[in-house]
Amino acid sequence: MKAAFHEKILAGDREGIEALTKEAVGKGTSVAKIINEYLMPAMEEVGRQYEEGEMFIPEMLMAAHAMQAGMAILKPLIVGDEVKTAGGVVIGTVQGDLHDIGKSLVGMMLESAGFEVHDLGTDVAPARFVAAVRDEKPAILGLSAMLTTTMPNMKATIDALKEAGLREKVLVLVGGAPLTSEFASSIGADGYAEDASSAMQRAKALARS
């Protein structure tokens, strides 16, 4: 069964994963086993193939969608804390910026790595980020900006978190084409990621810290 999961995840076969997951549940396989021994190792292989340049982003997204399809079946069956999530993440593109694709890619990769992602979309005002941090209580807040003129709104968002007394409650990870690690440090972010893959790695590291 592990090989079948592996094959379907790598092929991005959503329906195939749904059928396999139902079959495994029907046979009495535990949810923790399906996730930890079947789905996650397959996604790790997806990550490895992407890092090696063998798999392209659309193929990785298809694999992540297949993983999510399986998780959608399993989530209602999770009892207690038998399955641990990597943590909650709120993401969004800052105010004045309509660029969506980089942020969405990060969200998808985080989900496939086991994070619970709450995506606020694009052109998100600092107040909305603050409200989401207050309501969702994520471990990590991910801010995206693609324009040099919207980068200052990352600092405005961090300042708004400070004013709301929430800055110490969440780790802030920033990214976007014009950003640098120096800029991230200068605005008081906790981490900087230059691309979606490193965003996932940084989020994992931040979540462990």
Added chain:
Amino acid sequence: MKPIRLTLLSDDEKRIIHAATLEVLETVGVRVYDAGLRDLMRRQGARVDDVSGDVRLPPKVVADTLALAPKSFKLVSRRGETLTIPTEQTYVCSRVLLPKFLDYGASRPRDPLSGDVIKACQIANALDDVNLVLRTDAPVSDIEASPDVNGLLTMQLALTYTAKHFLCIPINFEAMKSWVALAEAATESGDLAGEPIMTLEVSTTAPLQLDHDSCRILRLGAEKGLPVMAMPMPAGGGTAPVTTAGELVAMNAEALFIIVATQMVRPGCPSFYGGIPCTFDLRTGIISLSSPEFPLLTSSSLEMGRFYGLPLLSASKYTDSLTFDEQCGAEKIMAAFASMASGADILYGNGDLDNALVLSLEQLIIDLDLVLAARRFVQGIIVDKERLAVEAIRRVGPAGHYLEDPHTMQFMRAGERFVPKTYNRLGHRSTARTQLEKAHEMAEKIIGRPAQPAASAAAMKRMEAAVARRVAELKAIG
């Protein structure tokens, strides 16, 4: 002899691409995030969905409105030059500011300083083949002020130290208002339509969106009569179809939409057709402004612009490389050649490194040489009686030489032979080991001289007053 022109698309293919573009504009449209612009376009025949903000254009509206765009016009500089559009030679545009600046010998770029703006102006002033300068919005780190005031003061610096025609890319509306106020102050008449010293870039956010600030920028620019350059920036595979034909259709739709909107705001407003056809690299996730598809799509889109009879602008001297290396040279020469051989009236992107994030003075100088080399190729071979030179061949005869022949004297500075500024043609006698060293020597010589204001004392006084007014306005709005 006409310049060499690349032809990548047959007439049938252009008509097919046009038809596909019209279908996109009529059935999908562009999401316009400004109710004022939507209303204006609705009154002129666009179909508007006020819930989504989508604006769809019937084919007849596109055809009728595009017909209002002038086929030719003139740009001016404050030093009395007139740039006639269209042109067969391609005007060359330098840079004055980008988000980062790379010093000669440095391994990493740094934040730009106001002095870098002045130096870039000095380089542009010193090189006669530079016809225009480009100003992108980015703060300089030694002016402690809000981003809006920072942008205002650096624009004042740029307008003070070079009088060449400006292409400008304001990313927010307040920057646009500041730059218009300064440009009006820099002219004698204060009328930018009558004295067009500045051209405005308007870009979409792919796919098929015109954000709130871009709408307001477009409206203010067109109302003032500024020439507008439509520069959509789709990324094939990510924000546009992965196929080159599909990206061409998407980019064409966005470019035409900007020009139609401009003509609806001010019929007859000078408009350039352009675009920056990026690749969303599906292996790494980066947006590439280079690779073979960039010049391929640039050339194809310029052909589409010519199909509409519109003036053409090309931004294709980009590189994905972080520094002056083989990749940088290869990407830039291919892009420059493709743009010029496709009839771009204006070419920008000179001096850029790292996907238009980093400016280098040395790269500005090297890029100019690449452009001039490409221009020489595109000019082609002029075949006429004088240039066939049979008389000269007869005069010199076998075993002679042409060094002192009158024919050589007549044509040696007439553009027949490219004279590089930075290429090594001295072999081991060259004081510079590399092209980069040579460019650095040139840059040092130019910026070693005291910077002289290019604006008149009266213009500088008017700009001071404009700055004071704008600072007060910006302070009032917080």
